[in-house]
Amino acid sequence: MRLCKRMLEDLEQDLRDHLEMETQDNIDRGMSPQEARSAALRKFGNVARVKEETRAVWSVVWLEQLLQDVRYGARMLLRSPGLTVAVVLALALGIGMNAAVFTFVNALLLRPPQGVATTNKLVEVFLHDPKGSGVQSYLPFNYPDYAYYRDHSKSLEGLMAFDGDGQEAIWNQAGTGEIVHGQLVSGNLFSLAGVNAVVGRTLSVDDDRINNPRQVAVLSYPFWRQKLGGDPGIVGKTLMLDGAEFSVVGVAPAGFTGLMVGAAPDFWAPLTTQGRFTHEDQNRLTNRHSYWLIVAGKMRRSGDRKSVQAELQVLAKQVYVAQKSADDFQDARVYPLTLVPGPFRGYVGAFTGGLLAVFVIVLLIACTNAASLLLARATGRTREMATRSALGAGRGRLMRQMLVESLMLAGIAGTAGMAIAWTTARLLLELKPADIPITLAIPMDWRVVLFTVAVSLATGVLFGLAPALRASAVEAARVLKEESQSGDRKKARIRNALVVVQMAMCVVLLAGAALCVRSLINANAIDAGFDTHHIALARLDPGNLKYTPEKVNEFYARLLERVERLPGVISASYAEFLPLGTSRSEMSAGKQLGKDPSAIRVGVYRVEPGFFRTMGISLLRGRDLTQKEADSDKPDAVVINETLARSLWPGKNPVGEKIALGGEKEMSQVVGVVKNGKYRSLGEGPLPVVFRGTIPAARTLVVRTAGDSRTLLGEVSREVPIVDPLMVATGVQTIEEYMALPLFPARTVGWLLGVSGILAVVMTTIGLFGVIAYMVSQRTHEIGVRMALGARRVDVLKMVMSQGLRMTAIGLGIGLCAAFGAARLLSPLLYGIGANDPATMTSVAIGLGAIALTACYLPARKAMSVDPSVALRYE
Structure with a gap:
């Protein structure tokens, strides 16, 4: 500061010396002192402008002005705490959600393997x-x-x-x-x-x-x-x-x-x-x-x-x-x-890119919301900007002041966004099913910080540019002559356009969220073909200990006996693995050995007797496998599902028929038919499946209980080391936890789009409410005149509501058109519902319309209560 003051004093002295020298030269030419001084000033030009231009090229003065802008901006933000909090909160949510997704992009695609050289x-x-x-x-x-x-x-x-x-x-x-x-x-x-x-x-x-x-x-x-x-x-x-x-x-x-x-x-x-x-x-x-x-x-x-x-x-x-x-x-x-193998990077990039696109829309809604609010505030600061312009501030100086305030808001929002990103990233990790053996490190390293800073700066410029341009284009003479500030129709059109954009983007996000939520509800209601309650599971593999087949069978028999004696246990059995998991086995099935042109590919599940009863799978015809049939090295009995029965023996009862499986040299007999189920995914069509014995050493224990299956998990885990101290049960979970894996895509996308949709609705509602409320405050004088001339309260209500509902209708129309196109991207993740489901789109339109109606009604109600005598004195 002292350096700056000394430089200014030196500049003043230089200017005085130059003018005195020019004045003396004019006097030497024969002019009077007064004429010589005037001629010197005319030749030199505007002294104040010279000072300003000289100061502008000094970096230290530029820095001083920037600090002045920051201090002034801080005071202005503190003068409007409600607006400041609203803008910061909206931007922080948008920046934070984008930063959260970027932490996964960074962890999966950008970070090199840690601790690895070159x-x-x-x-x-x-x-x-x-x-x-x-x-x-x-x-x-x-x-x-x-x-x-x-x-x-x-x-x-x-x-x-x-x-x-x-x-x-x-x-x-x-x-x-x-x-x-x-x-x-x-x-x-x-x-x-x-x-x-x-x-x-x-x-x-x-x-x-x-x-x-x-x-x-x-x-x-x-x-x-x-x-x-x-x-x-x-x-x-x-x-x-x-x-x-x-x-x-x-x-x-x-x-x-x-x-x-x-x-x-x-x-x-x-x-x-x-x-x-x-x-x-x-x-x-x-x-x-x-x-x-x-x-x-x-x-x-x-x-x-x-x-x-x-x-x-x-x-x-x-x-x-x-x-x-x-x-x-x-x-x-x-x-x-x-870290992600090369062939899979494109898929990971597409998935994370899709998530980023969703939350970029949320951020754009936040930016348009912030721009609307700042445009409204900029209109209220028209006289201030006119005064500053009249005192010599150039357009660039005014723009810089407004952009500094915007960047300050974005900086505060970015800092809060980092905290939101850290919390959100860990919540997203919680969506991962426990039985997926993946440990993902998502550090908030320099890449995430740099991304957040870049997004914050871009956001500050994006939502601050329009208010800065409008505020800097003020006509000082016209504004200072006016006794009161009136609404600028051009500014109003910009604010209205921003609300329309917000509404359109909100429709897209809310439509996607509604589709995913309905899909998730449908997925939870899908009949998987087995009971999804009152079942406990545990994974066991005594083969890891190099036990003989006889010792393996002895271990499983003793464990099953102990588990069945536990309080509340109805039945228990074993399977190699369960449907809808990550494991699968297939082979061909036909009606004759050798080459069979009618053979089809079928899913194969190896199970023990009692599996169907324990899992709640309905046995439609025939009987279950016996223990002798399940233990045989060459099983001669199988159970098939309805789809396989219809494929090989249409219109006939397949029980007692012979079936050839894979390259086996002997036929197997069909002893039972069970109800169809879901085997690979919840959205699949009917698939042919065969159930047979000969389970390998690695098995899943399935236990049905009359009560809460969670209380049984600890007891099952304690029984395993009692039978064999060297054995450990893994994957101990309830059937509800097991079902988290097939529901994972629907739950993840539903959660993300649901949150983004809620954020979009809140921001859009605030934006619409703010624009209508500001319009009412700017037209208070006009409303008073109308009411003084006989306008009814209902006329004022119609006037205010019509403007808000017109913006809403335009935004809904544009948004629905975009939503019908964007919804097709969600088709692979939807269960029991079409991507362009008319009921969902109609519900979204009606719901947003009702919210918009409320947002418009509250300011309109305030306008109806305007006292004409007060409004006519309003400035």
Whole structure:
């Protein structure tokens, strides 16, 4: 400030010296002192303008003016606390919801794998079917192909691989078991990724050699700290995992969770130990049809993706020639290494982009709302702007003042939006069903902060530009001559247009929300074919402990006996997996062995006796499976559903008929027919399904209770270690919790659109109310004159209401047209309702019309009570 004052004093002195010199020159030419002074001033020009222009180029003065604008803006915002709070709240919600969605975009698509060095040199490779299309044409690697590419690639420093699905293992300690999660990786993964151990060492290539007698593991940092107390002498100690001893060789650094999104392993083990964990697929290391490995590589310093792609294409042809099989040719595709595998990034981007589009609409509604309110306030500040203009303030100076106030509002809203984003992101994570094994980190890092700042700045300029342009275009002479301020029709048209835009966008969001809510209601009411109440579930796998088939059967028999004796239990049974889950099995079914042109693909569920009664699946004909039929290695009895019965034996009773399944050499007999159900998704049509015995070691325990199934969960979990102390039940949940997975898409989209629709309605209502209320305040004098001349209260009501309802009608018309087009994007997520359902669209229009009617009526009612004698004195 002192520097600025000194500079101004120096400027004043320079100007005085210049004028005195020019005046003296004029006197020397023979002019009188008065004439000389006037001539000098005429030659020099407007002194005040020179001062202003000189000050404008001084950065320090510009900064001083900016600080003055900020202080003045703060005072103006405090003078209108109601308007300030309304604008900040609306903008904070819009900015916060967009920032919340961006946290997921950042976590899924932008953040590199944590703790990994030189990520710009890492690529991932997928097998690809050139004849296919979409994501279905991409496959992970089988182990033999991975080994060939690894050993023959020259453009890469090395090729690493890991199991994308991860492994669930039982950690046995002190005679008890605990479920832990691991990931199988190649021995070179840590070295190629540049990940160093904080304790001990990481895996090596020697650790990953086939038939290596020494089984080793690297622990994750959280597991080491939380489960093992950060034991500094952990290296060399053993962990009992699935009944096998693994020697700990090191601990990974904090923050490193692998190379794939959603993974948070407790340990990493070599690929060649997979037989210790995947007991049902012991031949993965030699099976060319077992695609389970995500493959990544590190390019050489001089290499690039184009050269890597060219070399891998050559290797793909070599593999195809070497196989000499009838399988289709598969080439290799190279992508940058990211947390989301390359082929899936487009789908993730489309989904998150759709969410961003929804909340961008909410933000635009908030911006139009803020612009309407600020335009109204700008009209009230016309005399202030005229006065400042008359005193020498240029148009740019006035615009800057208004934009500074807008940016201050946006800055406050952005700060609040960060808190809203943090809370909303975690609420969205809660929508994820508990049985989806994904751990997603959504930090509010610099990318999220930068995005929020950018959105806040853009928002401040967007909603502040119109008020700034209107306020800076004031005609000082005309305004200062007027005794009172009157409404500007051009400004009114802008405000009205903004309300129409708000209403149209609100219709689009509310229509989508209404469709999704109705769809969710329909989805909850869909008959899944089984009871969705009073059932408890638990996942068990004694095969992880390498038990013999006899011991597995003994364990399940003893557990079933104990569970059935629990209070309130009606029945219990086992199934390999349940309908509407993530697992599925299929085979062909026909009426004759060998090649059968009439054979169809059917879903296969392996179940124990009592499964139908426990799940509440109606047995329409025949009987249930017997225990002998279920335990047989070659089951000769099956139960089918109605769709399969109609497909193979239309119009006949299929009980007693023979059916050929898959490539089996013997026919099976149909002993029962059950009611149709939903098996893959709630929106599917009727599918053919067969139920049979021969359940593998991994099973789901199904328990029906007469009371609340939640009270049974703890008792079932306690029974498992009583039967076998080394066993642990996983996925312990009620049937209602299990149904969260098939309902997840409808619930997520319904929740998001529902919230956005509510926000849009609130903002639009406030905007409409504000415009009509301001119009009434500006036309108070006119209303008083009308009433003094004999206008009735109902005439005033019609005059005010007509303006609001006209804007509403235009907005509804535009919005409905847009909603009919946008609703088609929701078709895949809707159950039992069309995307352009007339009843829903009509309800939205009527509902918004009623809300708008209320928003218009309240200011109109105030206008009806205007006292003409007071209004005629109104200024």
